[in-house]
Amino acid sequence: MLGNLKDQPADKILALMASYREDPRAEKIDLGVGVYKDAQGNTPIMRAVKEAEARLLKSETTKSYVALAGDPAYAKALSELILGDALAADRMAAVATPGGTGAFRQGVDLVRMANPDATFHVSAPTWPNHLSILKTVGQPFVEYRYFDNATGEVDFDGMMEDLGKVASGDVVLVHGCCHNPTGANLTEAQWEAVADLIGERGAIAFVDLAYQGFGDGLEEDATGTRILARKLPEMLIGASCSKNFGIYRERTGLLMGLCDPAHVKTVQGNMNHLNRQNFSFPPDHGARIVTTILNDAELTADWKAELEEMRTGMLALREQLAAELRRLTNSDRFDFIARHRGMFSRLGLSPEQVEAIRKDFAVYIVGDSRINVAGLNEETVPKLAQAIAATYE
Numbered sequence: 497m498l499g500n501l502k503d504q505p506a507d508k509i510l511a512l513m514a515s516y517r518e519d520p521r522a523e524k525i526d527l528g529v530g531v532y533k534d535a536q537g538n539t540p541i542m543r544a545v546k547e548a549e550a551r552l553l554k555s556e557t558t559k560s561y562v563a564l565a566g567d568p569a570y571a572k573a574l575s576e577l578i579l580g581d582a583l584a585a586d587r588m589a590a591v592a593t594p595g596g597t598g599a600f601r602q603g604v605d606l607v608r609m610a611n612p613d614a615t616f617h618v619s620a621p622t623w624p625n626h627l628s629i630l631k632t633v634g635q636p637f638v639e640y641r642y643f644d645n646a647t648g649e650v651d652f653d654g655m656m657e658d659l660g661k662v663a664s665g666d667v668v669l670v671h672g673c674c675h676n677p678t679g680a681n682l683t684e685a686q687w688e689a690v691a692d693l694i695g696e697r698g699a700i701a702f703v704d705l706a707y708q709g710f711g712d713g714l715e716e717d718a719t720g721t722r723i724l725a726r727k728l729p730e731m732l733i734g735a736s737c738s739k740n741f742g743i744y745r746e747r748t749g750l751l752m753g754l755c756d757p758a759h760v761k762t763v764q765g766n767m768n769h770l771n772r773q774n775f776s777f778p779p780d781h782g783a784r785i786v787t788t789i790l791n792d793a794e795l796t797a798d799w800k801a802e803l804e805e806m807r808t809g810m811l812a813l814r815e816q817l818a819a820e821l822r823r824l825t826n827s828d829r830f831d832f833i834a835r836h837r838g839m840f841s842r843l844g845l846s847p848e849q850v851e852a853i854r855k856d857f858a859v860y861i862v863g864d865s866r867i868n869v870a871g872l873n874e875e876t877v878p879k880l881a882q883a884i885a886a887t888y889e
């Protein structure tokens with residue numbers, strides 16, 4: 497029976513990682529996989545995470561099951577961080593999930609239970625795993641225009657035109673901040689307009705928030721999510737702590753559903769049920785680290801300071817790369833790199849250019865020309881700029 501299985505298409509980013517590992521050139525640069533790296537190329541454990549783990553090691557007395565929804569203290573702490581004063585606790589149901597991927601998957605399953613015909617409207621482009629999860633579950637989806645490859649900016653008119661066709665009961669998937677893979681994001685005024693349009697269409701918003709604190713700051717990066725939460729009667733939020741707490745392998749996510757208070761109990765029950773069906777109890781260690789940090793003023797301050805260092809470090813690399821490219825190409829065509837936010841930027845290069853950069857300069861970029869800015873450092877930025885400029889000669 498198992499012999500009936502067909503090979504799955506290779507994950508492009510994982511395949512790129514493998515060819516990077518096999519490349520013998522010492523000067524090779526990996527800008528592929530979406531993991532934060534410091535100037536030395538390491539993905540460090542954050543100080544506050546280490547301290548929280550040390551405290552847990554001393555204080556934890558049991559590893560028994562927690563609850564299907566996870567620890568309520570975790571949902572409370574993380575939802576406050578995300579929604580701030582846009583949070584109305586009596587409107588919210590939430591379950592801990594294995595990472596942001598788990599939050600998205602559980603959210604899609606929940607939509608499917610509520611309305612199997614709901615079409616997901618996803619940005620073109622979006623994180624490829626959104627599409628493969630929707631395909632796996634069998635939920636219909638269509639793309640809305642989002643990124644203008646020529647300018648490196650959001651095609652806002654195209655986006656609004658496409659979202660104007662959304663049907664009542666459909667789901668509009670948006671990236672809360674730091675859009676992956678493009679790095680191009682909405683302004684506050686644009687978020688307001690998108691929220692109004694989703695409301696007018698009678699659709700619900702599904703926010704994927706995987707990089708809070710990597711763009712303009714913790715509060716600023718939640719702006720879009722909070723505008724939607726204030727304006728829309730119903731929405732889903734899938735949050736990930738993988739990047740902003742640096743706890744990738746702990747699988748720490750949260751699915752939140754905002755709705756009429758009269759429906760909260762049933763929504764919560766359905767979320768718990770889905771957790772039970774798919775994996776039963778969600779992972780707890782990462783959630784406990786996050787809760788320990790967020791419920792301790794000193795640890796929170798230290799975590800925020802370290803996150804801010806990571807954020808501003810990535811911004812400085814963006815500025816440096818944009819400046820180098822301005823100098824080398826004698827044009828401002830790559831200035832968008834400095835305006836983009838988060839870990840990624842889509843450069844708008846052709847697959848041939850991406851391939852030439854890999855072959856001739858040992859710089860590994862995903863085929864759609866997405867770079868991981870955190871894969872750079874002050875020394876490698878000029879090398880990347882040179883490689884990009886060379887493909888235009």
Ligand code: PMP
Pocket residue numbers: 530594595596597598623671676704705706736737738744748749
């Ligand atoms: N959404 C987006 C847009 C992402 O980029 C990622 C991470 N690559 C995730 C969700 C999920 O991350 P994780 O499951 O590791 O928390």
